[in-house]
Amino acid sequence: MTTPAAHLWFEAALLPEGWARQVAVEVAGGRIARVDAGMVPPAGAERHAVGLPGxxxxxxxxxxxxxxxxxxxxxxxxxxxxxxxxxxxxxxxxxxxxxxxxxxxxxxxxxxxxxxxxxxxxxxxxxxxxxxxxxxxxxxxxxxxxxxxxxxxxxxxxxxxxxxxxxxxxxxxxxxxxxxxxxxxxxxxxxxxxxxxxxxxxxxxxxxxxxxxxxxxxxxxxxxxxxxxxxxxxxxxxxxxxxxxxxxxxxxxxxxxxxxxxxxxxxxxxxxxxxxxxxxxxxxxxxxxxxxxxxxxxxxxxxxxxxxxxxxxxxxxxxxxxxxxxxxxxxxxxxxxxxxxxxxxxxxxxxxxxxxxxxxxxxxxxxxxxxxxLGQGGAGLVAGASADIVSLDLTRAAFAGRQGDVLLDAWIFASRGGGVDCVWRGGEKVVEAGRHRARESIEARFRASMARLGG
CATH class of the missing domain: 3.20.20.140 (Metal-dependent hydrolases)
Incomplete structure (x- = not known):
């Protein structure tokens, strides 16, 4: 699915060279078109706290x-x-x-x-x-x-x-x-x-x-x-x-x-x-x-x-x-x-x-x-890679006062499940506030199959 150009902005993001502040990510055609650090949020950009590669x-x-x-x-x-x-x-x-x-x-x-x-x-x-x-x-x-x-x-x-x-x-x-x-x-x-x-x-x-x-x-x-x-x-x-x-x-x-x-x-x-x-x-x-x-x-x-x-x-x-x-x-x-x-x-x-x-x-x-x-080619928040991006939910207590690599330590070792806020796959937002956009209908179909299959 081809998506129109979009702009995301993160207070901090993990780039191949390390953590960067105030990162603007431009997405076009499902891929990352450019990544710029030290940027004010572009007009109309969707803003988030922390961005990671999926x-x-x-x-x-x-x-x-x-x-x-x-x-x-x-x-x-x-x-x-x-x-x-x-x-x-x-x-x-x-x-x-x-x-x-x-x-x-x-x-x-x-x-x-x-x-x-x-x-x-x-x-x-x-x-x-x-x-x-x-x-x-x-x-x-x-x-x-x-x-x-x-x-x-x-x-x-x-x-x-x-x-x-x-x-x-x-x-x-x-x-x-x-x-x-x-x-x-x-x-x-x-x-x-x-x-x-x-x-x-x-x-x-x-x-x-x-x-x-x-x-x-x-x-x-x-x-x-x-x-x-x-x-x-x-x-x-x-x-x-x-x-x-x-x-x-x-x-x-x-x-x-x-x-x-x-x-x-x-x-x-x-x-x-x-x-x-x-x-x-x-x-x-x-x-x-x-x-x-x-x-x-x-x-x-x-x-x-x-x-x-x-x-x-x-x-x-x-x-x-x-x-x-x-x-x-x-x-x-x-x-x-x-x-x-x-x-x-x-x-x-x-x-x-x-x-x-x-x-x-x-x-x-x-x-x-x-x-x-997986034959994915380039990975990470870099121009040319698929726009597969995860944002963390910094309202979680596990992330309080954490930044940089310590955020990853907190997510992996100290978070009580979850911690993911939004997910973009090929530039399209598929998860928001930790919940997949189609969870209700997909889970209903899964439950119907499980009821028929039994335990």
């Missing part, structure tokens, strides 16, 4: 928002990712295309209200409930695109290739029937996905081999020519996955992937939780982004990513909401740091240097890494 959410399974809260009951044995996965399979079995769209729209509303302005949708729910492909292979991709259009969020669609149930060409489990494709049909699904997102002004199409469990190295090689967009893959999320990969190949998952695929700056390795020191250094050197989802990883008991060593080796990272059990941009950054503190029994682990703000370091890292992972 954050990328590099990893989402939108449909899983429908099962948030349904997996918190202990089973007869030790619960794990693998028992959670069975609950997830049961939840998706009942979802129709209409449900997929309604649930995705609700998730995207919550992302925008939290300060996420673009989502990487790791989209693997492709087929009908019995596993039969729809007449239009892109039926669910079109539903995801419709949800993005209704909410205004930027979309990087990552259709997922899923062919096997485990290492060594194991047959898929019954619960995976809605995911499964061979390379030929997946290539047609990619074409259908491209058509589905075509109406969105700045959508990006990448692809996602689901994991080394679900896609062989040969299949991944055959998929790569299907797009020049980003490539995402789950890897080394669970120790059982590491053990199974070792038993099958004699190598650990990250090591195997780096040896058998051309991993570079186009790639995003989701989780990469369980790596040796050598794998950590090699992944950092590849230029790929580590896609970290701390809230989901904690919910599933995955483990702690070696963030300190990865960043010290020059590694890039971003954050995502993954299972969407609790959508909270500041919360993902907070838990990323807190997990390191718990693991190392230290404080301010991911601050970039002595005297640096931890909140600022986390924000800058997630902004740059997330933008790279």
């Amino acid at each position: 954050l990328p959410n590099l990893h989402s399974h939108a449909f899983q928002r429908a099962m948030a809260g349904l997996s918190q009951v202990r089973g007869p044995s030790t619960d794990s990712f693998w028992t959670w996965r069975e609950v997830m399979y049961g939840a998706l079995d009942r979802m129709t295309p209409e449900d997929v769209e309604a649930v995705a729209a609700q998730a995207y509303v919550e992302m925008l209200e939290a300060g996420f302005t673009r989502v990487g949708e790791f989209h693997y729910l492709h087929h009908d409930r019995d596993g039969t492909p729809y007449a239009d292979l892109g039926e669910h991709a079109a539903r995801i695109a419709a949800a993005a259009q209704a909410t205004g969020i930027g979309l990087t669609l990552l259709p997922v290739f899923y062919a096997h149930g485990g290492f060594g060409l194991q047959a898929p489990a019954p619960g995976q029937r809605r995911f499964i494709n061979d390379v030929e049909r997946f290539s047609r699904l990619m074409e259908a996905s491209a058509r589905a997102i075509a109406p969105l002004p700045d959508a990006v199409l990448g692809l996602a081999p689901h994991s080394l469990r679900a896609a062989t190295a040969e299949e991944i090689a055959a998929l790569l020519p299907l797009t020049d967009g980003p490539i995402h893959i789950h890897v080394a999320e669970q120790m059982r996955e590491v053990d199974d990969c070792l038993a099958w190949s004699g190598r650990r998952p990250v090591d195997y992937l780096l040896e058998h695929a051309p991993v570079d700056g186009r790639w995003c390795l989701i989780h990469a939780t369980h790596m040796t020191e050598a794998e950590t250094v090699r992944l950092a050197a590849s230029g790929a982004v580590a896609g970290l989802c701390p809230i989901t990883e904690a919910d599933l008991g995955d483990g702690i990513f070696p963030a300190e060593a990865f960043v010290a080796a020059g590694g890039r990272y971003g954050v995502g909401s993954d299972s969407n059990v609790c959508i909270n941009a500041a919360g993902e950054l907070r838990l990323l740091e807190y997990s390191q503190r718990l693991g190392w029994r230290a404080r301010n682990v991911l601050a970039s240097h002595s005297g640096a703000s931890t909140g600022r370091s986390l924000f800058d890292g997630a902004l740059a890494g997330g933008a790279q992972a």
